Amino acid sequence: LRIAVLVSGSGSNLQVLIDAMQAGALPIEIVGVISNREDAYAITRAKDADIPVAVLSHVASGKRMGIKTFESHASAQLTTWQPDLIVLAGFMRVLSAGFIDNTPAPMINLHPALLPAYKGLDTHQRVIQAGERQHGCSIHVVTAELDAGAVLTQAWLEVHQKDTADSLQTRVQKLEHQLLPWTILLLAKGVLSLNNEQLLNQQRTC
Numbered sequence: 001l002r003i004a005v006l007v008s009g010s011g012s013n014l015q016v017l018i019d020a021m022q023a024g025a026l027p028i029e030i031v032g033v034i035s036n037r038e039d040a041y042a043i044t045r046a047k048d049a050d051i052p053v054a055v056l057s058h059v060a061s062g063k064r065m066g067i068k069t070f071e072s073h074a075s076a077q078l079t080t081w082q083p084d085l086i087v088l089a090g091f092m093r094v095l096s097a098g099f100i101d102n103t104p105a106p107m108i109n110l111h112p113a114l115l116p117a118y119k120g121l122d123t124h125q126r127v128i129q130a131g132e133r134q135h136g137c138s139i140h141v142v143t144a145e146l147d148a149g150a151v152l153t154q155a156w157l158e159v160h161q162k163d164t165a166d167s168l169q170t171r172v173q174k175l176e177h178q179l180l181p182w183t184i185l186l187l188a189k190g191v192l193s194l195n196n197e198q199l200l201n202q203q204r205t206c
């Protein structure tokens with residue numbers, strides 16, 4: 001499975017995929033990484049693994065790159081790499097419907113909450129404030145509506161009394177590091193399919 005990964009930050013999830021690829025634990029080839037931030041540590045991780053990187057910084061030369069410009073560069077890059085799957089792993093820029101509907105491969109996103117609960121930002125803080133007993137992470141199909149596409153997989157944990165937003169972030173991230181490679185393995189083996197009718201219907205009604 002040829003995979004392109006979009007990142008904005010530390011890239012710990014990208015690192016898990018790199019490690020699994022290098023160990024032969026996942027039948028994937030990471031064909032390229034796109035970062036929308038030039039200071040993302042994920043860029044170093046990709047370069048260290050000799051993976052092509054496109055830095056499409058949204059604040060290049062002091063000027064914010066508009067979403068249209070970002071998307072046209074990203075599209076061209078993805079078309080060159082020809083991935084079978086595009087993975088948003090800690091990618092923090094909202095993409096337009098036009099881009100999402102026209103990507104050269106299906107796109108999945110890792111979200112730090114048990115969707116459909118807690119879409120959007122600051123999920124750990126909101127989970128604490130609401131006094132939730134359970135929390136976790138989800139991998140879902142990316143559709144034009146934010147964090148609303150069909151959920152493919154989830155992993156959950158119990159929220160402890162002493163948890164803070166920071167401790168939850170650490171604990172959820174450990175789950176993400178298991179959920180992401182596992183989900184990609186299921187997709188690579190065809191156990192999970194992104195093209196079946198049921199999933200597409202679910203996407204429409206979500």
Ligand code: GRF
Binds near residue numbers: 042090
């Ligand atoms: C993850 O917690 C993800 O859920 C959130 O951003 C974080 C990315 O972490 N959207 P990393 O860049 O993979 O280390």
